[in-house]
Amino acid sequence: MEVHEILEREVVPDEEEVVIALHLPSWDIALQRGTTSTFANYPQKSCSRTEILSVPQIVDLFKKEIGGGKIKIEGYGVIGVSEIRSLGMSGESQVDFLVTADPTETNPAHAEIVALEPGREKIRKRVPKGLSDKLCNALKVTVLEPY
Numbered sequence: 001m002e003v004h005e006i007l008e009r010e011v012v013p014d015e016e017e018v019v020i021a022l023h024l025p026s027w028d029i030a031l032q033r034g035t036t037s038t039f040a041n042y043p044q045k046s047c048s049r050t051e052i053l054s055v056p057q058i059v060d061l062f063k064k065e066i067g068g069g070k071i072k073i074e075g076y077g078v079i080g081v082s083e084i085r086s087l088g089m090s091g092e093s094q095v096d097f098l099v100t101a102d103p104t105e106t107n108p109a110h111a112e113i114v115a116l117e118p119g120r121e122k123i124r125k126r127v128p129k130g131l132s133d134k135l136c137n138a139l140k141v142t143v144l145e146p147y
Contacts, residue, residue: 001123003116003120003123006114006123007098007120009101009102010101011100012081012100013081015080015081015082016049016050016051016080016081017049017050017051017078018047018048018049018078018079018084019047019049019055019059019077019078020038020077020139021066022034022038022073022074022076022077023067023072024072026041027074027075032075032141032143033136033139034077034136034139034141035136036129036133036136037132038132038135039127039131039135040126040127040129043124043126043127044112046110046111046112047111047112048111049111051109052103053107058076058109059073059076059144061107074143074144075141075142075143076142076144077136077140078140078142079135079138081099083138084097084099084113084135084138085097085099087135087138088131090134091130091134093128093131094118095116095118095124095131096115096116096117096118096120097114097116098113098120099111099112099114100112100114
């Protein structure tokens, strides 16, 4: 997807929170949290908006849809859009995160966290490891019971 297409989407307000699915390989079993790859390998990270659907509804969608329901969701993390944006601009290698609405037929709450270069001229190839770790630490993680 091109930057101009992303910039044409509805921007999710800073006051909202989003939910991120946590599953292997981006789940650390020992620490019970996301790994660096949760964000580092995904300059366009899928999430869902709590303003559109409740957290239980979102988690049910994650379980059904991610990997066609074949990937076990170990947990989920909730984070505020303003916190994502603030963390992105706090380091030496700044990332201008933009959270955009991207509803799908089955998930009206679907959104994307997009990592952009400052100035929003292009999408970053990856999120720096240290920033990915900060984002993982900022997630309010809930571990799911086996299902």
